[in-house]
Amino acid sequence: MMAKGNAQTATQPQSFDLVAGERLYQEYCASCHGADLEGQPDWRSAGADGILPAPPHDETGHTWHHSDSVLFDYTKRGGKEALASQGVDFASGMPGFGDQLTDAEIWNILGFIKSTWPDRQREIQAARSGPSQ
Ligand code: HEC
Numbered sequence: 658m659m660a661k662g663n664a665q666t667a668t669q670p671q672s673f674d675l676v677a678g679e680r681l682y683q684e685y686c687a688s689c690h691g692a693d694l695e696g697q698p699d700w701r702s703a704g705a706d707g708i709l710p711a712p713p714h715d716e717t718g719h720t721w722h723h724s725d726s727v728l729f730d731y732t733k734r735g736g737k738e739a740l741a742s743q744g745v746d747f748a749s750g751m752p753g754f755g756d757q758l759t760d761a762e763i764w765n766i767l768g769f770i771k772s773t774w775p776d777r778q779r780e781i782q783a784a785r786s787g788p789s790q
Contacts, residue, residue, distance in 0.1 A: 673768025721778040725786040
């Protein structure tokens with residue numbers, strides 16, 4: 658049984674291992690989100706199967722619009738599961754990584770992704786995450 662709704666696991670640690678985060682990103686995320694975090698071509702349009710391509714994780718995407726807890730939850734449980742708990746039924750192409758990555762590894766990847774953003778996006782995202790999330 659996964660630790661659903663366990664607030665502690667969604668708390669961002671004080672520091673990240675960015676080197677590990679980048680290596681894990683390349684291993685687990687780059688195949689869809691791009692080696693340079695550029696996402697898949699035409700990522701705003703769903704394919705014939707109705708499933709959206711992977712968006713970029715750089716500042717041209719919308720990753721920085723989401724709080725830490727949303728990003729963590731999405732990565733750990735996958736898009737379908739994460740949205741289902743908000744009452745949204747969505748055929749997401751984003752798999753969950755909770756079986757393959759530890760919480761610390763997920764935070765390292767998210768830390769690496771954030772480290773690539775310009776100051777403005779980082780500040781907005783940090784403000785959105787709030788001190789208590
Ligand atoms: C098999 C392809 C695939 C892999 C591998 C993958 N993703 Fe995704 N991801 C997607 C797709 C497709 C979406 C867009 C659909 C959606 O939002 O549910 C997405 C959306 C997301 C989102 C929400 C949208 C956003 O911009 O915030 C996050 C966060 C995310 N992925 C993180 C990751 C991380 C971190 C990894 C590596 C651990 C990863 N993904 C690996 C396909 C993938």
